[in-house]
Amino acid sequence: MSISKRFAELEHIRSALNEADADPGRIVMERMLSATEAEIAGRRTILAGTNNYLGLTFEPGILEAAHQALCEQGSGTTGSRMANGSFASHVALERSFAEFYGMPAAMIFSTGYQANLGILTGLLRPGDKVMIDAHSHASIYDGCRLSGADFFPFRHNDPEDLRKRLRRLGDDARGALVVTEGLYSMLGDIAPLAELLAVTEEFGAYLMVDEAHSLGVYGEQGRGVTEAAGILDRVDFITGTFSKSLGSMGGYCVSRHEQLNLLRYGSRPYIFTASSSPANIAAAHWALDHIRSHPELRETLWSNVARLYGGLKELGCTLGAEPSPVVAVRVGSHDEAARIWNELLAAGVYVNLVVPPASPDGASLLRCSVSAGHSPEQIDTIVTAFGEAISRTAFAGACCSGQA
Amino acid sequence: MSTDTGDQYQEILQGLYGMLERFPTRNIDLQEQTDLVADMGLDSINVMELLQEIEDRFDIIVPLNVMSDVRTVQDLATQVQRLIRENS
Structure with missing residues (x-):
């Protein structure tokens, strides 16, 4: 394959992500406010997709x-x-x-x-x-x-x-x-x-x-x-x-x-x-x-995990089998995942958009990583934002099918 | 190719067609020269599932690294035949 063909192939991937308004590569943290908050597109945003599990980056x-x-x-x-x-x-x-x-x-x-x-x-x-x-x-x-x-x-x-x-x-x-x-x-x-x-x-x-x-x-x-x-x-x-x-x-x-x-x-x-x-x-x-x-950091983390997992479950979201610091909300399609992801960003919540081939089993995921640095109020804000984002997308029924 | 080897190859090929038909084939006629990715559009997850099915069916084990040399159904059948021979 020539380099020009390779460029064309990559351009195709980039365009597809752009058209779907689903390019996580475009996210810029303009200003870090804490381990769990940053300014993105001028908006104060809770970070729930940065793997900062113990929230130590600003200690x-x-x-x-x-x-x-x-x-x-x-x-x-x-x-x-x-x-x-x-x-x-x-x-x-x-x-x-x-x-x-x-x-x-x-x-x-x-x-x-x-x-x-x-x-x-x-x-x-x-x-x-x-x-x-x-x-x-x-x-x-x-x-x-x-x-x-x-x-x-x-x-x-x-x-x-x-x-x-x-x-x-x-x-x-x-x-x-x-x-x-x-x-x-x-x-x-x-x-x-x-x-x-x-x-x-x-x-x-x-x-x-x-x-x-x-x-x-x-x-x-x-x-x-x-x-x-x-x-x-x-x-x-x-x-x-x-x-x-x-x-x-x-x-x-x-x-x-x-x-x-x-x-x-x-x-x-x-x-x-x-x-x-x-x-x-x-x-x-x-x-x-x-x-x-500081083993208490883990206790705080797991308490936050339970709060987020429980909140999303109550919304009826399809989640992983058991609570863990990675809480992945499974949705029906790539498009639906992108819509919800953008709604969440607009509401000031950053999570990871994961679609095939990056997802392991062909799933489209909105992946949250929980931090000990999250306050209970931040977790509640994330859950509320999910609830509203899901209800605003046309495919709400497909995402939350009452499997909780 | 001796008759026995040829028969074995045909048997493998028919087995592969059967497995491949269960994947989205973009309505193409499967042939030996069908390209698994360019023609069929198999993604990495499909390839993984296919390999696992091949392993169970022929009781062999297929290193993922040999797949970099596999483009067509024919390439795949040839590799499977080689692995069966090595295993016996």
Whole structure:
């Protein structure tokens, strides 16, 4: 395909989004007002689609930590750790992650996307076998592709299907890698990790869990769905991001295998990327310490989840199976989703518009992410705005069919 | 192609036609040269469902990465035949 054809293809996608008035790329936060509010198109808008689960981005402590690092260590690292060396703050954050999870090894990356890319390409060689949940994030698909390994999607959250596929691999199942997530970011459902681990162990395979959306949210100490499932000591690799509950930017991997550290010598996304800026590292480190010492943040988050989930359910919206910090309202069509999304924006509520192919099962979704930083009044405003937006769209009947 | 191999290929092809007919086919006649995406308009979710059906039907496992070399029904049938052979 020539570049001009590629431009034409992309132009087609852009025009289609424009015509439907459904281009999330056009949203500009003109001014940030708090962790949960911004000015969009001159309007004060509640943010319910920014994955800021613990609402830490404007905490005085996080700002002070980032500010201090900026002043003491400078604005950037200007290169990769393999070339330029590590800052002490990078090493200290890795130590904190390892200690937080009670594991011998931790590596940090410049983004969450790169954490998955770096781990998968570092671990896997062409011909290796990987089983990934079909709803996996793009970074998992891309990491598998880049590694050259043979990768096989198994049915979403289906341990029996994983077993069937591992069995078909025959002898190759031993030593294969199984990849799943903790909380799935689009539909807001969690993985049956204990069951998936049991199948993985049955075949002598390794398990990797991406906790990008569940760090700080699930588990008694906020270590994710893996902790909540009671399998922290048996999972092989956990990856995640600083850009959600930690309110910063970057990614990490922890492992019960000390050899994780060897990937520093063979993971190209790690070797050839500039390391995270001191301010990002300091913010993430502050947030990691903060979530450990403030379990009440999770209580507030879950109370907000119950309020939003309950409110939307009462409206008759079709939601995910169980309440989670990702509350996805399923609607009948792409057009209907775009209409409601625009109505919500006009009412000063920002959520995520998710339509195929970005949605995992062909669904059109209005995806809300709940924050501990939301006030109960903000949650009520979101619910009211949904009620009014739905009733103003011509397809209200299709969306709220009384399935609550 | 030997007769046995040819028979096996035809059997796979007919099986694939049966599966593909259940997807939106834009009212086209399915042929070996039908392009799964350009002619049929299959999206990534359709492809995933199709693969899972193929795996169950032929008791094989299809790496998603081989799909980057698959454009037509013929390409798909050839890959399925190769995987069956490797599995046996």
